Amino acid sequence: MSIPHAVFDKVSLHEDIAQVLVDEPSIRRRVRELGDMLNREYARQDLLLVSVLKGSIIFMADLIRAITIPHEIDFMATSSYGAGTSSSGIVRILKDLNTSIEGRNIVLVEDIIDSGHTLGYLMRLLRERQPASLRVMALLDKPDRREIEIQVDWVGFAIPNEFVVGYGLDFNELYRNLPFIGVLKPSIYGAPE
Numbered sequence: 001m002s003i004p005h006a007v008f009d010k011v012s013l014h015e016d017i018a019q020v021l022v023d024e025p026s027i028r029r030r031v032r033e034l035g036d037m038l039n040r041e042y043a044r045q046d047l048l049l050v051s052v053l054k055g056s057i058i059f060m061a062d063l064i065r066a067i068t069i070p071h072e073i074d075f076m077a078t079s080s081y082g083a084g085t086s087s088s089g090i091v092r093i094l095k096d097l098n099t100s101i102e103g104r105n106i107v108l109v110e111d112i113i114d115s116g117h118t119l120g121y122l123m124r125l126l127r128e129r130q131p132a133s134l135r136v137m138a139l140l141d142k143p144d145r146r147e148i149e150i151q152v153d154w155v156g157f158a159i160p161n162e163f164v165v166g167y168g169l170d171f172n173e174l175y176r177n178l179p180f181i182g183v184l185k186p187s188i189y190g191a192p193e
């Protein structure tokens with residue numbers, strides 16, 4: 001059996017994508033840098049990474065492989081936009097943590113900070129449980145869309161006010177598997193092009 005050659009072609013650029021905002025090598029490079037920051041920041045310290053499902057799963061999976069210090073992971077799920085592309089400001093917990101976070105160093109791992117409502121709510125909720133520290137690492141940030149003031153400790157990429165998919169982020173639960181961050185063609189979500 002012959003080994004297939006790796007061929008780069010346009011197959012990886014999905015037909016519903018108008019533009020690639022962050023390509024695969026840039027993501028890989030940045031995730032490694034973010035992992036290194038955690039290696040330095042939490043060296044010889046307790047560390048529990050909390051990923052917010054489902055959008056951050058790919059980021060989380062790559063991030064923890066860029067971390068060389070001992071750490072644990074846990075997951076939470078919140079209600080998202082549903083079928084739309086803008087925030088309702090209403091956040092619901094669909095799945096809570098399995099572990100107690102009291103006295104622990106927590107890093108909340110998010111896919112994207114948009115209005116900030118989801119993060120603001122989660123921060124309040126987790127702070128009540130009295131962790132030793134609580135910080136936030138987000139792959140993407142849309143600062144222009146912020147509706148509430150929140151502190152994000154580490155951001156992978158600041159992006160313009162566009163609806164993006166790929167690398168874990170979805171539209172109607174699709175496109176999470178794309179290896180890059182791309183802008184969806186407006187026709188896909190019903191806006192005129």
Ligand code: IMP
Nearest residue numbers: 055087113114115116117118163164169
């Ligand atoms: P926020 O509460 O408005 O900050 O929204 C946060 C959540 O909305 C994220 O965790 C995503 O699941 C989703 N979201 C926000 N912007 C985008 C986007 O551009 N593409 C896909 N999902 C998004």
Ligand code: MG
Nearest residue numbers: 055080081170
């Ligand atoms: Mg989503």
